[in-house]
Amino acid sequence: MLPGSWSRAVAAALCLAALWSCSPRGRYAAEHFRTTRTNFVFVRDRVTKQWVNRRCELRVATERKIPDPLETSESGTLLSVQLMGPGTAQSGGLNSTAFEVRDGKRVWAIEDVLHEHDLNGQTSYQVQVQWPHPGAETQYDPAEIFYLPPLGDQPPNTWGPWVSANKTRPGAMAWWDETTGQPPAPPQPIAYPFELRCQIVFTDTPGVVR
Numbered sequence: 001m002l003p004g005s006w007s008r009a010v011a012a013a014l015c016l017a018a019l020w021s022c023s024p025r026g027r028y029a030a031e032h033f034r035t036t037r038t039n040f041v042f043v044r045d046r047v048t049k050q051w052v053n054r055r056c057e058l059r060v061a062t063e064r065k066i067p068d069p070l071e072t073s074e075s076g077t078l079l080s081v082q083l084m085g086p087g088t089a090q091s092g093g094l095n096s097t098a099f100e101v102r103d104g105k106r107v108w109a110i111e112d113v114l115h116e117h118d119l120n121g122q123t124s125y126q127v128q129v130q131w132p133h134p135g136a137e138t139q140y141d142p143a144e145i146f147y148l149p150p151l152g153d154q155p156p157n158t159w160g161p162w163v164s165a166n167k168t169r170p171g172a173m174a175w176w177d178e179t180t181g182q183p184p185a186p187p188q189p190i191a192y193p194f195e196l197r198c199q200i201v202f203t204d205t206p207g208v209v210r
Contacts, residue, residue: 026119026150026151026152026153027045027046027047027151027152027153027154028043028044028045028046028052028114028119028151028200029043029044029046029119030042030043030044030115030116030119031043031044033051033206033207040206040207041115041116042113042114042115042206042207043114043115043116043118043119043151044206045156045202048202050202050203050204051202051203051204051205051206051207052114052151052156052200052201052202052203053111053112053113053114053200053201053202053203053209053210054111054112054114054118054148054198054199054200054201055109055110055111055198055199055200055201056109056110056111056125056196056197056198056199057107057108057109057110057159057196057197057198058081058094058107058108058109058110058127058194058195058196059102059105059106059107059108059162059194059195059196060105060106060192060193060194060195061104061105061106061192062101062104062105062106063191063192064106064191064192066078066079066106066129067079067129067130067131069097070097071097074132075130075132077094077097078097078129078130078131078132079094079097079108079127079128079129080126080127080128080129080130081093081094081110081125081126081127082125082126082128082175083112083123083124083125084123084124084125084126084145084175084178084179085115085117085122085123085179086117086122086179087179087180088179089126089175089176089178089179092110092112092125093110093111093112093113093209094108094109094110095108095109095110095111096108096109105195110125111201111209111210112209113206113207113208113209114151118148118151119150119151120150121147121148121149121150121151123148124145124146124147124148124166124178125145125146125148125196126143126144126145126146126169126174126175126178127143127144127145127146127165127194127196128140128141128142128143128144128174129141130172138172140170140171140172140174141190142168142169142170142174142188142190143168143169143170143171143174143175143178144164144165144168144190144193144194145165145166145167145168145169145174145178146163146165146166146196147166148198151200154199154200155200156199156200156201156202157199157200157201158199158200159197159198159199160197160198160199161197162195162196162197163195163196163197164193164194164195165193165194165196167184167187168185168187168188168190169184169185170185170188
């Protein structure tokens with residue numbers, strides 16, 4: 001090979017190596033979805049080219065005391081599910097405060113669109129029950145916070161294991177303390193804690209749940 005050709009071959013190899021090292025790894029990747037007025041970043045499957053959501057089930061033993069009903073016109077929803085990322089919090093995709101009972105557990109459905117922070121496991125769910133008392137201060141059960149794992153190469157439509165919360169935080173501002181990185185509170189024992197399991201699901205339409 002001529003010296004010039006050798007140099008070009010080496011340069012091309014180095015360029016490809018650099019591109020590979022900078023490319024996102026794993027089955028899933030963050031990808032822009034643009035319209036004439038918007039530019040969002042969602043997660044897409046490299047294999048099927050479909051868009052990716054996370055579907056979860058939240059459950060708790062029927063022995064756990066919770067408000068009945070869980071939603072009123074005066075107090076709103078008394079079961080709060082927050083989806084948290086680095087410095088952000090928003091309402092999680094709890095489908096309804098209605099639940100079904102399976103094997104002695106109340107079970108709720110959750111589904112959320114995935115974003116770039118989900119790729120590396122930088123998101124979490126916070127679950128908290130509040131107890132309004134007319135004429136008095138609202139009481140809050142400890143917030144139970146579940147760290148969501150990186151997507152990696154998780155196969156779609158396959159449930160992960162049931163897990164308990166990674167930590168608890170007290171009070172109405174637990175979500176604020178968590179998203180702003182406040183020092184952790186001492187663990188608070190909960191007799192009947194919530195549990196969560198999740199799976200990856202695909203959709204043809206980006207940015208919506210099925």
